[in-house]
Amino acid sequence: MKILIIEDEKELSESIAAYLKGEDYVCEIASNFNKAIEKTELYDYDCILLDITIPGGNGLDILKELKANKKMDGVIIISAKNSLDDKINGLTLGADDYLSKPFHLSELNARIAAIIRRKNFDGHSKIVFENLCIDTQSKVVTVENKELELTKKEYELLLYFVSNKKRLISKDAIAEHLWGNDMSGNFDFIYTHIKNLRKKLMDAGKADYIKSVYGMGYKFTAQ
Amino acid sequence: MKLLAKYNRLNILVTIIVLLLSAIFYYFFIKAVLIHQLDKNLLAEERELKDYVKEENQLPEPSNYKDEQEVYSHINDSQIIRKFSSIDVFNKEHDENISYRQLEFPVTVAGKMYRIDVRKSQEETEDLIQLILEITLAMVLILLITLFITNRFVLNKLWSPFNSTLNQIKKFNLSGTNDIYLQLTDINEFKELNGAVYTMTKRASHDYNEIKSFTENASHEIQTPLAIIKSKLELLSQGESLKEEQMNTIQSIYETTNRLSKLNQSLILLTKIDNRQFHENEEVNLSTIVHNHLNNYEELIAAKLITVTKNIENNVKVTMNETLADILISNLITNAIKHNIKNGSIDVTLNETSFSISNSGIELDADPAELFERFKKDKVNSDSLGLGLSIVKKICDTYGFMVSYNHNEKIHIVTIQFSPNF
Numbered sequence: 001m002k003i004l005i006i007e008d009e010k011e012l013s014e015s016i017a018a019y020l021k022g023e024d025y026v027c028e029i030a031s032n033f034n035k036a037i038e039k040t041e042l043y044d045y046d047c048i049l050l051d052i053t054i055p056g057g058n059g060l061d062i063l064k065e066l067k068a069n070k071k072m073d074g075v076i077i078i079s080a081k082n083s084l085d086d087k088i089n090g091l092t093l094g095a096d097d098y099l100s101k102p103f104h105l106s107e108l109n110a111r112i113a114a115i116i117r118r119k120n121f122d123g124h125s126k127i128v129f130e131n132l133c134i135d136t137q138s139k140v141v142t143v144e145n146k147e148l149e150l151t152k153k154e155y156e157l158l159l160y161f162v163s164n165k166k167r168l169i170s171k172d173a174i175a176e177h178l179w180g181n182d183m184s185g186n187f188d189f190i191y192t193h194i195k196n197l198r199k200k201l202m203d204a205g206k207a208d209y210i211k212s213v214y215g216m217g218y219k220f221t222a223q
Numbered sequence: 224m225k226l227l228a229k230y231n232r233l234n235i236l237v238t239i240i241v242l243l244l245s246a247i248f249y250y251f252f253i254k255a256v257l258i259h260q261l262d263k264n265l266l267a268e269e270r271e272l273k274d275y276v277k278e279e280n281q282l283p284e285p286s287n288y289k290d291e292q293e294v295y296s297h298i299n300d301s302q303i304i305r306k307f308s309s310i311d312v313f314n315k316e317h318d319e320n321i322s323y324r325q326l327e328f329p330v331t332v333a334g335k336m337y338r339i340d341v342r343k344s345q346e347e348t349e350d351l352i353q354l355i356l357e358i359t360l361a362m363v364l365i366l367l368i369t370l371f372i373t374n375r376f377v378l379n380k381l382w383s384p385f386n387s388t389l390n391q392i393k394k395f396n397l398s399g400t401n402d403i404y405l406q407l408t409d410i411n412e413f414k415e416l417n418g419a420v421y422t423m424t425k426r427a428s429h430d431y432n433e434i435k436s437f438t439e440n441a442s443h444e445i446q447t448p449l450a451i452i453k454s455k456l457e458l459l460s461q462g463e464s465l466k467e468e469q470m471n472t473i474q475s476i477y478e479t480t481n482r483l484s485k486l487n488q489s490l491i492l493l494t495k496i497d498n499r500q501f502h503e504n505e506e507v508n509l510s511t512i513v514h515n516h517l518n519n520y521e522e523l524i525a526a527k528l529i530t531v532t533k534n535i536e537n538n539v540k541v542t543m544n545e546t547l548a549d550i551l552i553s554n555l556i557t558n559a560i561k562h563n564i565k566n567g568s569i570d571v572t573l574n575e576t577s578f579s580i581s582n583s584g585i586e587l588d589a590d591p592a593e594l595f596e597r598f599k600k601d602k603v604n605s606d607s608l609g610l611g612l613s614i615v616k617k618i619c620d621t622y623g624f625m626v627s628y629n630h631n632e633k634i635h636i637v638t639i640q641f642s643p644n645f
Contacts, residue, residue: 009447009450009451011451011455012447012450012451012454015451015454015455015457015458016454018458019454019457019458019461022461080443080444080446080447080450081443084500084501084546100446101446101447101449101450102446102447102449102450102451102452102453102454102480102484103450103453104453104457105453105454105457105458106457151522153522167461168460168461170457170460170474170477172477172478172481173457179519179520179523179557180519180553181485181488188526188527189522189523189526192522192526193522193526213470214467214470214471214474215470215471215474216460216470216471216473216474216477217460
């Protein structure tokens with residue numbers, strides 16, 4: 001899987017690349033407009049992370065160029081301006097998602113995974129982890145071929161964990177992923193949620209995948 | 224007191240005094256002139272009479288008309304002094320006193336001394352003076368009325384550029400989009416005033432916009448370094464060999480960074496609302512938004528064992544920006560959940576005129592009115608930024624909604640009235 005990171009802040013693009021390497025993605029970095037155009041013309045990427053404000057031009061023009069050339073690359077806009085206009089413009093031009101800075105790397109990772117699933121398997125994607133199988137199309141989770149009854153938020157939480165398996169996910173990232181900005185900073189809720197999901201998974205498959213890592217967050221790993 | 228009224232009062236007072244004084248002066252002056260004229264006539268009569276006596280050596284037949292009389296009386300000595308005087312003589316024919324101007328002088332006819340009184344009626348003179356006075360008074364009256372009307376209407380019209388400028392200044396709002404509009408005038412003072420007002424408001428607007436865009440740009444610029452710190456911390460926390468102590472430090476930096484970034488985002492939002500960047504209004508179905516948010520936080524509500532009582536009318540529509548409506552409702556609902564207690568309650572009421580949400584919670588230490596101010600928060604929950612309610616207030620202010628906060632023992636109620644007239 002090839003990812004192109006179009007971002008002028010070297011430190012940020014390197015962090016993203018370092019995080020994504022763990023997922024067997026090959027990451028390339030373009031730090032200005034011309035390099036980005038060059039790379040998108042020469043190669044096809046599974047997903048492009050696009051910063052709108054880059055030196056030498058506007059990120060949205062790269063998006064226009066991609067769509068004009070009928071390129072199928074998935075595009076996630078990452079912008080420092082959490083502006084509605086940018087978001088609407090980007091999505092109308094054919095971007096797949098929009099993420100405003102600063103974001104959690106785990107959130108970015110989950111969104112990239114979702115886009116790649118959509119692009120590569122037309123949504124008919126089954127994620128398998130040990131004895132766990134998630135059908136992202138029908139949103140059905142099975143453990144050892146038995147269907148697992150999950151609430152909507154529990155499903156989202158499980159998918160988030162599986163997309164970021166073996167990674168430490170902070171409580172804040174989880175809160176933001178499930179309930180958006182307004183609920184972050186309140187971790188009691190997450191604790192109850194994780195407890196419920198963990199119990200359901202253990203009841204079904206006798207395996208405890210969710211590990212608490214000190215006070216920081218949780219990690220989803222095989223035993 | 225209005226400048227106009229003060230000026231009018233002074234103007235009319237001075238005018239009346241000057242006009243009255245000049246009327247009095249005028250009266251005496253005219254009277255003196257007319258009497259002088261009469262006296263000249265009397266002197267002519269005297270000369271005629273003396274000429275007659277010199278030629279004829281006898282007195283002429285005395286005339287006795289209403290307007291002219293001659294009276295001769297025999298006297299013994301020549302001590303009579305020639306003099307003018309004004310006298311009243313009773314006229315039997317007309318049964319009234321008639322005032323005369325009289326000249327008395329001595330004449331010697333055939334060795335006999337006579338005193339001659341030549342009189343001319345002053346009636347005509349007085350009639351003339353009266354007429355002149357009447358005309359003068361009428362003129363004064365007309366002048367006063369004219370002055371009054373001029374002051375009232377013409378001056379009002381003259382001052383209209385000033386009043387218009389004043390209204391514009393009153394209406395002027397730094398954060399508003401309307402430029403100041405000044406009425407054109409050819410009066411130098413007002414031109415100067417308008418010029419000064421125009422320059423001042425332009426400069427104020429310019430400075431204000433500068434500060435606003437600085438705030439916005441600074442906030443945006445802060446987002447990128449924050450993103451870098453956050454991503455580095457996330458990478459750092461992935462390390463397998465980290466000890467608990469190090470992890471706790473990372474966790475605490477991470478949480479602080481998150482708080483900083485939330486704070487920054489809230490400030491950007493407030494600036495954006497201030498800058499009217501959410502200008503597209505539409506009919507927003509609040510009922511749907513309220514239901515959606517309550518559903519979204521269903522698990523959170525359940526986790527705290529909170530009882531929700533919904534009293535939500537269907538299809539309540541309010542004209543506002545959809546994003547802001549969403550932020551407004553979300554803020555209030557999450558507040559009600561965050562600050563709630565275990566086994567607590569939330570009451571949501573929505574109808575055509577108002578939205579109100581009340582929740583159980585701990586008693587408040589802060590002054591309720593101050594909670595809408597930026598960075599004011601109850602000290603108990605230090606996690607909250609203290610910007611949530613000021614965002615709510617700012618959104619309500621934008622649309623002229625009335626927002627109020629009440630607390631009754633341990634129940635906190637926020638009410639928004641969509642139309643302040645109710």
